[in-house]
Amino acid sequence: MTRSFLLTLSLIAAVAVTASAGTIEGTVSPGKSSVVYVDTIQGKTFPAPSQQPVMDQKGLMFSPHVMVVQVGTTVEFLNSDNVQHNVFWPSISGNKKLGHNLGTWPKGDKRPFKFDNVGVVSLLCNVHPEMAGYIVVSSTPYFAETDASGNYKIENVPDGKYNVVAWHEGMKPLTKSVDVSGTGKADFTLSK
Amino acid sequence: MRGLSFRASKGFLPLLVLILLIVSSRQSLAIPAFSRLYGTSCSTCHIDFPKLNDFGKAFKDAGFKFPKDDESMLKIPPVMLGAPANAELWPKAIWPGTIPGIPPIGLRMNNYFQYTGTSSGKFAALTPAGTLPPFVPTTDFETGFFSIFTAGNFGSDIAFWVDDDISVSGANAVGELGDGYLRFVNIGRLIKLPKNSLNFRVGQFELELPFTQARSIWISPYDIYTQANIGAMNSLVPLQQFVNNDFQMADVGKGVEFSGGLHTGGYNYSIAIIDQNTGPIGQDQNPGSPYIPQATGSNNGGVGVASNADFKDIYASFNYRFNLEHDKESREAIQAAGPTGPRDHTYLNFGTYYFYGRSVQRLLGATVDNTSSLVTAREPFYRVGGNMTFNYRCCLQFNALYMFGHDMNLLPIDSTGALIPLQNLSSAVPVGFIRSTPATFSGGFVDAEWLAYPWMYVMIRYDGVNSTADRINGLQTNPSFTGAPFNGPFSSTRNRITPGVQFLIHANIKASFEYQFRPSQTVVIATNPVTGLPMAFNPFHTNTAVAGLEWVY
Numbered sequence: 001m002t003r004s005f006l007l008t009l010s011l012i013a014a015v016a017v018t019a020s021a022g023t024i025e026g027t028v029s030p031g032k033s034s035v036v037y038v039d040t041i042q043g044k045t046f047p048a049p050s051q052q053p054v055m056d057q058k059g060l061m062f063s064p065h066v067m068v069v070q071v072g073t074t075v076e077f078l079n080s081d082n083v084q085h086n087v088f089w090p091s092i093s094g095n096k097k098l099g100h101n102l103g104t105w106p107k108g109d110k111r112p113f114k115f116d117n118v119g120v121v122s123l124l125c126n127v128h129p130e131m132a133g134y135i136v137v138s139s140t141p142y143f144a145e146t147d148a149s150g151n152y153k154i155e156n157v158p159d160g161k162y163n164v165v166a167w168h169e170g171m172k173p174l175t176k177s178v179d180v181s182g183t184g185k186a187d188f189t190l191s192k
Numbered sequence: 193m194r195g196l197s198f199r200a201s202k203g204f205l206p207l208l209v210l211i212l213l214i215v216s217s218r219q220s221l222a223i224p225a226f227s228r229l230y231g232t233s234c235s236t237c238h239i240d241f242p243k244l245n246d247f248g249k250a251f252k253d254a255g256f257k258f259p260k261d262d263e264s265m266l267k268i269p270p271v272m273l274g275a276p277a278n279a280e281l282w283p284k285a286i287w288p289g290t291i292p293g294i295p296p297i298g299l300r301m302n303n304y305f306q307y308t309g310t311s312s313g314k315f316a317a318l319t320p321a322g323t324l325p326p327f328v329p330t331t332d333f334e335t336g337f338f339s340i341f342t343a344g345n346f347g348s349d350i351a352f353w354v355d356d357d358i359s360v361s362g363a364n365a366v367g368e369l370g371d372g373y374l375r376f377v378n379i380g381r382l383i384k385l386p387k388n389s390l391n392f393r394v395g396q397f398e399l400e401l402p403f404t405q406a407r408s409i410w411i412s413p414y415d416i417y418t419q420a421n422i423g424a425m426n427s428l429v430p431l432q433q434f435v436n437n438d439f440q441m442a443d444v445g446k447g448v449e450f451s452g453g454l455h456t457g458g459y460n461y462s463i464a465i466i467d468q469n470t471g472p473i474g475q476d477q478n479p480g481s482p483y484i485p486q487a488t489g490s491n492n493g494g495v496g497v498a499s500n501a502d503f504k505d506i507y508a509s510f511n512y513r514f515n516l517e518h519d520k521e522s523r524e525a526i527q528a529a530g531p532t533g534p535r536d537h538t539y540l541n542f543g544t545y546y547f548y549g550r551s552v553q554r555l556l557g558a559t560v561d562n563t564s565s566l567v568t569a570r571e572p573f574y575r576v577g578g579n580m581t582f583n584y585r586c587c588l589q590f591n592a593l594y595m596f597g598h599d600m601n602l603l604p605i606d607s608t609g610a611l612i613p614l615q616n617l618s619s620a621v622p623v624g625f626i627r628s629t630p631a632t633f634s635g636g637f638v639d640a641e642w643l644a645y646p647w648m649y650v651m652i653r654y655d656g657v658n659s660t661a662d663r664i665n666g667l668q669t670n671p672s673f674t675g676a677p678f679n680g681p682f683s684s685t686r687n688r689i690t691p692g693v694q695f696l697i698h699a700n701i702k703a704s705f706e707y708q709f710r711p712s713q714t715v716v717i718a719t720n721p722v723t724g725l726p727m728a729f730n731p732f733h734t735n736t737a738v739a740g741l742e743w744v745y
Binding site: 058061082086101103105106127128 | 233264532
């Protein structure tokens with residue numbers, strides 16, 4: 001009897017949580033490879049994810065070109081080319097003290113780095129200056145990348161009022177306040 | 193004699209010669225087409241274009257392609273000249289091959305500004321009475337090259353390169369082909385030789401010099417590479433030499449080359465067999481001769497002949513490079529793995545080179561029985577020397593090269609066996625030659641090149657060329673002085689210190705500045721009243737500042 005009661009209570013609680021977890025969606029112009037994320041929520045912290053995404057260097061390019069991760073994430077940097085590469089970033093969102101150089105490693109090897117600071121990381125290779133990649137480090141787990149048409153959808157966002165930031169390479173980031181009550185909608189038109 | 197008059201004419205416009213030396217120092221450049229094909233920056237292969245970094249050397253060694261996984265690096269895939277399945281029909285052939293996906297063409301343009309100090313009016317004393325002295329402007333704008341170049345790989349390790357100066361100094365009439373060759377990479381595999389031990393090149397190419405002049409970052413040419421060996425010809429100086437060898441190490445050669453090894457570590461060698469053409473005017477300047485068979489003067493070019501003798505000159509070089517990285521894996525890689533990224537190796541390179549040729553001079557003479565005959569002086573010559581480079585990582589390099597030049601000196605004799613004074617050669621009848629004191633010179637250069645920033649190169653170089661013949665030819669012993677006046681009057685000749693700095697405005701736009709300090713010189717020799725020896729009167733320096741702006745695209 002007690003077990004049944006607890007199970008029922010859990011189901012009700014789960015339904016209640018699901019009901020309060022909404023989405024934020026919209027479009028970003030320009031479209032592809034834009035990032036949208038919920039900015040820092042005062043008084044709220046999130047556990048670092050255990051997944052370690054891979055930023056590859058292949059064919060003299062960073063792949064993916066843009067990656068968005070939650071702060072505290074460890075990114076694996078892989079060299080898939082038969083030439084030597086390097087990864088460094090001169091700053092994170094302009095803060096040069098956070099610049100870092102990962103050095104050199106051979107084909108097939110990975111080198112991890114944990115991003116503990118929020119901001120935009122401009123990845124460069126000091127032997128192939130044309131190579132560029134970006135890691136956007138978000139303070140929240142609520143983020144998304146746009147598809148080819150510029151559409152995005154951030155899921156599992158609790159109801160509330162948030163500052164939502166849109167970012168695109170070479171554009172000025174744009175912040176909008178969004179009320180999420182089941183769903184929230186925000187379209188962005190970024191400019192240089 | 194044609195040769196004598198040619199030498200005489202060379203002395204009258206010394207600064208023009210200087211300018212020509214500066215702007216005619218052939219500098220084949222990086223290939224922007226590679227940037228397009230691979231979607232990569234110039235700095236992938238160049239430190240400061242056209243100077244290659246270690247990866248660029250490996251790229252060139254491999255036949256203008258990435259040493260590994262070239263296909264996966266190409267952003268513009270090559271065009272197949274036949275389905276790959278054709279290769280199954282003839283598995284040991286390399287037919288049908290590929291061509292680059294876009295025409296691999298690059299263009300280059302440069303401009304110069306030159307400031308020449310002190311010399312204005314100084315050479316007036318050299319001109320005979322009644323003739324206008326040369327005027328040398330202190331400042332001068334000068335256009336350099338407008339060049340087109342193309343290079344790439346046809347697949348199956350067959351590489352090609354062509355560069356041609358469409359115009360030089362704004363005049364398209366003097367443009368010329370630089371290098372134009374096919375290079376068969378690693379053909380040693382066909383006879384089971386170790387990898388990279390044998391390549392074959394055919395066409396026209398700069399010799400595999402220890403330090404390339406054609407792809408040097410210096411505006412100022414290496415003086416030793418432009419040293420011809422003209423024997424002592426000053427008729428008022430007793431020692432006379434019948435040596436008229438216009439060969440310069442910087443000259444391109446037409447022929448074939450066998451080479452091997454790598455330029456990124458270990459040994460490399462080159463053995464080239466090229467046409468001989470050491471005269472002031474090559475036979476190729478005389479097309480349309482009725483004595484040239486049609487097979488040579490074909491409808492696909494090749495009009496005339498390029499040699500002035502049957503002999504083929506031989507060039508050989510050998511280098512060994514010691515990479516000094518501690519870590520073995522890094523030491524043997526194309527680039528070293530530095531803590532902040534891959535970079536050039538720290539290395540020490542030693543090399544030696546040798547050139548053997550025969551200079552030919554033909555005179556209208558007679559046999560001993562007084563029958564009119566062509567008499568030919570075949571004067572073997574050689575150039576030999578060594579070179580050294582110490583390179584510290586990306587940024588600092590010291591280079592040194594030494595060369596010794598030696599030409600056999602055959603003096604014409606008449607039917608009595610007596611020497612014919614060279615100033616009387618046009619009126620005498622030579623029947624043969626006897627060997628005399630050889631004409632020699634020596635010299636070289638040392639330089640230091642420092643990459644202060646990825647966009648800024650700081651350099652300094654010392655050039656020295658010591659030629660007794662040049663000094664004698666340059667002595668003012670009569671009013672019709674005909675020598676090159678940039679020689680030191682009493683000691684060695686053509687010494688120069690040249691500091692320079694270069695800025696990469698863009699990866700493909702470069703501003704260069706060099707200042708050439710020359711030794712004290714004079715055009716007037718007086719007699720020291722105390723010692724009775726000749727002394728320089730009113731000596732001066734002719735220093736030159738050159739600013740260059742060049743771009744490739």
